[in-house]
Amino acid sequence: MDHNASHDIIIIGRNIAGLGAAYALGMAGYSVLIIGPETRLYGGFQLAPNGFSAMETLGLRQGIDAGALTVNAIQLKSLERAETLAEISYDDTLPYAGISRQHILECFLAALKNLPVTMIDSSLKALHLGHGSAQNRLLLETGDIISAPLVIGADGPAGICRAAITGYQPEQAATDHLAMRAEILASALANSFSNPVCQLWLGRGSHFVCYPFTHQGQLLVNAVYCMKRGATSSSTSAAIQQIFSRHPVLSSFADDNIVWQETDLPDCESLPVWQRGGLTLIGDAAHQMPPHLAQGAGQVFEDIACLSNCLKQAPVEQALRDMARIRSHDVTAIMQKARQSGSVMRLDGLSARLRNNFIKIAGGEFVEDWLRSVWYGPKE
Numbered sequence: 001m002d003h004n005a006s007h008d009i010i011i012i013g014r015n016i017a018g019l020g021a022a023y024a025l026g027m028a029g030y031s032v033l034i035i036g037p038e039t040r041l042y043g044g045f046q047l048a049p050n051g052f053s054a055m056e057t058l059g060l061r062q063g064i065d066a067g068a069l070t071v072n073a074i075q076l077k078s079l080e081r082a083e084t085l086a087e088i089s090y091d092d093t094l095p096y097a098g099i100s101r102q103h104i105l106e107c108f109l110a111a112l113k114n115l116p117v118t119m120i121d122s123s124l125k126a127l128h129l130g131h132g133s134a135q136n137r138l139l140l141e142t143g144d145i146i147s148a149p150l151v152i153g154a155d156g157p158a159g160i161c162r163a164a165i166t167g168y169q170p171e172q173a174a175t176d177h178l179a180m181r182a183e184i185l186a187s188a189l190a191n192s193f194s195n196p197v198c199q200l201w202l203g204r205g206s207h208f209v210c211y212p213f214t215h216q217g218q219l220l221v222n223a224v225y226c227m228k229r230g231a232t233s234s235s236t237s238a239a240i241q242q243i244f245s246r247h248p249v250l251s252s253f254a255d256d257n258i259v260w261q262e263t264d265l266p267d268c269e270s271l272p273v274w275q276r277g278g279l280t281l282i283g284d285a286a287h288q289m290p291p292h293l294a295q296g297a298g299q300v301f302e303d304i305a306c307l308s309n310c311l312k313q314a315p316v317e318q319a320l321r322d323m324a325r326i327r328s329h330d331v332t333a334i335m336q337k338a339r340q341s342g343s344v345m346r347l348d349g350l351s352a353r354l355r356n357n358f359i360k361i362a363g364g365e366f367v368e369d370w371l372r373s374v375w376y377g378p379k380e
């Protein structure tokens with residue numbers, strides 16, 4: 001089968017980075033082939049002003065806004081003492097929201113409809129990078145072999161494309177930290193969790209984040225509990241049930257009907273180099289963000305907006321080089337901040353108590369300052 005006969009670029013991965021990159025390229029007049037299994041997403045994202053601004057650059061703001069539930073406060077709370085330590089309030093005009101992941105995916109799919117973009121429901125099995133003028137060769141799980149001068153790797157942090165740049169590594173042992181994630185009908189929880197507020201509960205060696213979002217007319221709550229693997233003797237789902245069932249405020253999260261999904265939280269790094277031969281990485285394939293600044297998708301959207309801007313100024317090969325150079329630099333600073341935030345959220349014992357006391361005394365302003373450069377870029 002000769003899939004690439006009429007395509008300028010092949011993209012591996014069909015989640016937000018792959019679809020977003022296809023949109024930027026399609027809008028610039030390039031024909032694109034996307035290879036990846038159809039994705040259906042679960043749960044919500046927090047989308048911050050930088051994510052909205054990237055969507056504005058791409059001309060997709062209207063569709064995104066239609067599914068966004070504005071969040072007008074961040075509350076920092078003590079998990080142990082069930083008290084509020086600090087609160088940052090925003091007015092309703094700030095573009096900061098809880099939003100369904102599936103809604104974002106559907107916005108991209110709708111935007112791709114009239115563009116020269118084809119999708120194949122298959123997976124990449126192997127990638128051989130060409131050198132010099134030789135083409136890259138892709139083996140698909142269907143057995144087809146495709147050649148292409150330009151490939152974009154949007155197949156996530158464990159994908160073949162990232163490995164083609166970093167080198168192949170044996171499978172890593174399970175990571176130290178994990179997240180338990182759930183999407184819960186707001187009506188099944190106490191009323192306070194329907195408020196348009198992001199609650200961050202800081203515990204000892206663990207933390208819990210929840211905020212509301214809507215999907216298909218339903219009010220839902222996205223809940224994420226991050227903990228150290230093996231921190232308790234019981235299974236992880238039994239452990240979070242134990243924690244919540246005795247908690248004076250969070251007990252409704254202990255409901256047996258809530259399905260918690262376990263996700264590894266690996267030690268993340270952003271690659272300094274995103275390109276090799278005709279392959280360019282984008283999204284989590286290049287920079288898997290720790291979730292502690294809620295910036296994973298926001299940074300993906302910034303990659304896509306940057307690519308779109310670069311395509312306005314240069315042909316695709318140069319535009320991909322420019323995007324990789326600009327973004328690999330910018331993402332490093334955000335990644336560092338996300339890792340530092342994670343270290344603070346994971347404090348245990350006396351250090352955790354001191355952290356909470358500090359937040360209580362310092363108030364929300366220092367958190368606002370911490371987020372400002374992530375949301376609006378560094379001060380000139």
Ligand SMILES: Cc1cc2nc3c(=O)[nH]c(=O)nc-3n(C[C@H](O)[C@H](O)[C@H](O)COP(=O)(O)OP(=O)(O)OC[C@H]3O[C@@H](n4cnc5c(N)ncnc54)[C@H](O)[C@@H]3O)c2cc1C
Pocket residue numbers: 012013014015016017018035036037039044045046047122123124125154155156157159160179181224263282283284285289291294295296297298299300
């Ligand atoms: C606990 C947690 C909470 C988070 N919360 C937030 C938040 O509040 N806000 C936020 O902005 N971000 C958040 N994120 C991050 C966000 O989920 C990611 O940044 C985002 O999903 C990355 O998208 P991506 O398209 O780059 O990669 P991925 O989502 O990893 O998608 C990769 C795609 O490639 C496909 N693929 C893989 N291998 C192949 C192959 N061989 N061939 C073809 N296709 C392949 C996969 O099927 C998948 O569809 C969170 C992440 C975690 C873990």
